[in-house]
Amino acid sequence: MDVAVRTVNLRKTYLSRGSRRVAVGGLTMSVPHGGVHGFLGPNGSGKTTTIRMLLGLIRADSGTAEVFGEEVPRRLPHVIDRVGAIVESPKFFPTFTARQNLALLAGAIGSPAARVDEVLEATHLRDRGRDRYAGFSLGMKQRLAIAATLLKDPDLLIFDEPTNGLDPAGIREVRDTMRSLGAQGKTVLVSSHILAEVEQVADTVSIIGHGSLLAEGNVRDILGGSGVSQVRVGVASPDRAQQVLEAAGFALTRDGQHLLVGTDDPSAITRALAGHGLYVAELVPVRPDLESAFLALTADEGLGSESDRLAGGHAPGGAS
Amino acid sequence: MSGTLLTPESGPRTRVRPTGTSFVGLVGVELRRLWWRRMAKVVLVAVVAFVGVSAYAAYQQTRPEALAERIEDYSSIVAETTRQNASIPADEKAAQIEACQRDEAATGADTSGGAPVDFRCEQMFDPPSPESFGIVAAERTAITSSIVESGLWIFGFLAFILGASFVAAEFAAGSMGNWLTFEPRRVRVGTSKLVAAGLGGLAVGGLGVGLATLGATLVTTVNRPGADLPVAAAPIVPGDTAAQSLLRVVAIVGLGGLGGAVIGLLLRSTAGVIGLVVGWLVLVEAFVASAFAEGRLQPWFLRTNIEGFVSDGTTYFATRCGVDGCQTVSMPHSYTASWIYLLVVTSLGVTAALLAFRARDVT
Numbered sequence: 001m002d003v004a005v006r007t008v009n010l011r012k013t014y015l016s017r018g019s020r021r022v023a024v025g026g027l028t029m030s031v032p033h034g035g036v037h038g039f040l041g042p043n044g045s046g047k048t049t050t051i052r053m054l055l056g057l058i059r060a061d062s063g064t065a066e067v068f069g070e071e072v073p074r075r076l077p078h079v080i081d082r083v084g085a086i087v088e089s090p091k092f093f094p095t096f097t098a099r100q101n102l103a104l105l106a107g108a109i110g111s112p113a114a115r116v117d118e119v120l121e122a123t124h125l126r127d128r129g130r131d132r133y134a135g136f137s138l139g140m141k142q143r144l145a146i147a148a149t150l151l152k153d154p155d156l157l158i159f160d161e162p163t164n165g166l167d168p169a170g171i172r173e174v175r176d177t178m179r180s181l182g183a184q185g186k187t188v189l190v191s192s193h194i195l196a197e198v199e200q201v202a203d204t205v206s207i208i209g210h211g212s213l214l215a216e217g218n219v220r221d222i223l224g225g226s227g228v229s230q231v232r233v234g235v236a237s238p239d240r241a242q243q244v245l246e247a248a249g250f251a252l253t254r255d256g257q258h259l260l261v262g263t264d265d266p267s268a269i270t271r272a273l274a275g276h277g278l279y280v281a282e283l284v285p286v287r288p289d290l291e292s293a294f295l296a297l298t299a300d301e302g303l304g305s306e307s308d309r310l311a312g313g314h315a316p317g318g319a320s
Numbered sequence: 321m322s323g324t325l326l327t328p329e330s331g332p333r334t335r336v337r338p339t340g341t342s343f344v345g346l347v348g349v350e351l352r353r354l355w356w357r358r359m360a361k362v363v364l365v366a367v368v369a370f371v372g373v374s375a376y377a378a379y380q381q382t383r384p385e386a387l388a389e390r391i392e393d394y395s396s397i398v399a400e401t402t403r404q405n406a407s408i409p410a411d412e413k414a415a416q417i418e419a420c421q422r423d424e425a426a427t428g429a430d431t432s433g434g435a436p437v438d439f440r441c442e443q444m445f446d447p448p449s450p451e452s453f454g455i456v457a458a459e460r461t462a463i464t465s466s467i468v469e470s471g472l473w474i475f476g477f478l479a480f481i482l483g484a485s486f487v488a489a490e491f492a493a494g495s496m497g498n499w500l501t502f503e504p505r506r507v508r509v510g511t512s513k514l515v516a517a518g519l520g521g522l523a524v525g526g527l528g529v530g531l532a533t534l535g536a537t538l539v540t541t542v543n544r545p546g547a548d549l550p551v552a553a554a555p556i557v558p559g560d561t562a563a564q565s566l567l568r569v570v571a572i573v574g575l576g577g578l579g580g581a582v583i584g585l586l587l588r589s590t591a592g593v594i595g596l597v598v599g600w601l602v603l604v605e606a607f608v609a610s611a612f613a614e615g616r617l618q619p620w621f622l623r624t625n626i627e628g629f630v631s632d633g634t635t636y637f638a639t640r641c642g643v644d645g646c647q648t649v650s651m652p653h654s655y656t657a658s659w660i661y662l663l664v665v666t667s668l669g670v671t672a673a674l675l676a677f678r679a680r681d682v683t
Binding site for chain 1: 493
């Protein structure tokens with residue numbers, strides 16, 4: 001596999017007032033070249049710290065990291081022109097205009113001044129170029145941050161929690177942008193604690209908890225590997241239906257007046273119930289999602305409290 | 321607005337990816353940022369205002385009308401002094417002069433290593449000089465030096481704040497991290513910021529000196545006394561000496577900008593820098609320097625060395641105790657010691673700031 005980003009046993013511990021907190025505890029992960037790669041984990045699981053280490057903003061205690069085959073941070077200057085990043089919220093000089101902020105960054109990398117106009121236009125900010133950054137809405141700030149990354153025409157774009165605080169239109173805009181960049185052959189590494197967000201845009205995913213990798217691969221494989229395949233059954237007599245299905249060997253749980261039945265063959269449910277004079281009023285396949293996968297992955301890791309901090313974006317078991 | 325921001329056409333029209341800029345280019349970018357900052361405008365206005373007020377004060381002081389008033393006062397005082405002196409017997413005068421010379425000799429003997437003592441005993445019955453009444457013609461170099469010397473600490477402080485906020489604001493806004501994702505070579509980035517802050521400080525100093533020279537030229541042109549006023553010519557300061565002194569002021573103000581950036585890089589907070597500097601000036605430079613070791617620590621403090629550098633050597637007061645008790649004496653501090661001190665302190669500060677910036681996490 002052609003790898004854009006690789007970390008091996010990456011570790012970072014913060015010391016604060018005499019206490020030690022392991023932010024990243026030996027993380028080994030790979031981000032394939034091209035497409036959108038989700039970097040998923042609860043708040044505080046080490047995503048931002050990992051990204052900061054990849055960008056040379058903080059030093060790892062041990063382990064190695066590579067971007068496009070170059071060891072970082074030692075060789076970061078050799079690849080930085082291929083990397084665009086927005087870490088946490090966009091951060092620019094508040095009293096400068098959008099154009100001034102971009103002009104400074106363009107100057108730092110030797111990009112021609114005309115490129116500033118191009119990226120302002122590409123991010124629909126041309127008319128606001130002379131406005132101060134401090135007066136921008138969060139969505140516009142995010143767009144300006146994307147414009148800044150485009151000054152370099154990067155091959156790898158790193159977005160850290162890119163939709164935090166955005167309105168629905170802004171979220172869709174950023175999501176579509178990430179998809180578009182992935183479709184253009186660029187590698188997009190998007191970190192998020194919002195499962196639905198990653199699930200909608202990512203081709204591949206790395207799931208971390210407590211600073212360690214829990215799972216990695218294609219989203220489809222991860223979902224399949226979670227072993228979760230359920231059908232939501234609505235029936236007039238759920239108590240009786242539960243007895244019948246349990247007697248027939250189905251694993252199930254109650255969800256109010258519905259039954260959640262684990263099976264890959266929904267027709268077996270209708271047959272079993274019909275054989276006892278019970279007729280199905282509702283039969284909805286529950287598509288496995290990343291939240292279910294994550295819960296399954298963390299069940300044995302003692303990460304229950306972390307799972308609680310994940311924002312699912314939809315009800316457990318609900319299709320998105 | 322919603323939709324995809326980026327299309328395949330969003331990439332650069334020129335397909336050559338930028339590969340960075342030179343160090344000089346980076347300093348140029350930092351200078352541009354420095355110039356765009358509101359603080360830079362505030363500092364410029366403050367410098368213009370200070371020099372303007374100082375030049376106006378010089379104008380008021382050297383107006384022909386003011387000189388004429390002073391000449392009148394001076395004439396009456398000279399007449400009164402001459403009348404009083406005439407009433408003192410000659411042998412009493414000689415005795416007073418002799419006593420004065422004994423005191424002078426005794427003080428001089430106690431200040432071994434100190435500056436030479438001159439009580440001007442021989443002149444104690446002379447009438448005051450016209451110069452001591454400010455009856456001198458306006459002279460450009462003298463006025464310039466006067467404005468610049470009084471403005472040294474103000475220009476230096478303004479440059480210091482400019483440099484400190486220039487760097488610390490980046491940490492406060494969080495844009496330092498963003499900057500490093502474009503240019504990750506920290507020593508190069510840090511050095512470019514320090515150089516820009518130093519150049520900004522030099523510009524502040526240069527502006528102050530330039531405006532002071534301009535103001536002094538205007539004042540001397542406007543206030544040139546007429547032939548009817550018996551005004552003494554101001555003592556002529558040799559041109560190269562005056563120029564050297566002004567250049568040293570500019571250099572110190574430049575160091576102020578650099579120093580601000582150095583401490584800003586170390587503390588990462590403008591408020592922290594201001595707190596540290598005010599605390600240092602009040603506690604250390606003003607109190608500790610004179611309160612401990614009988615004042616002999618003063619050569620190791622910043623103020624003494626800045627004064628020594630600008631004024632081609634300076635003096636400070638220390639307490640010296642002997643068998644007859646303790647006396648406050650004036651001690652010399654040379655120009656050479658001053659510039660070496662400033663060079664060493666600056667080098668250590670810059671090195672510490674760059675090492676810290678290189679090693680510390682940017683969050």
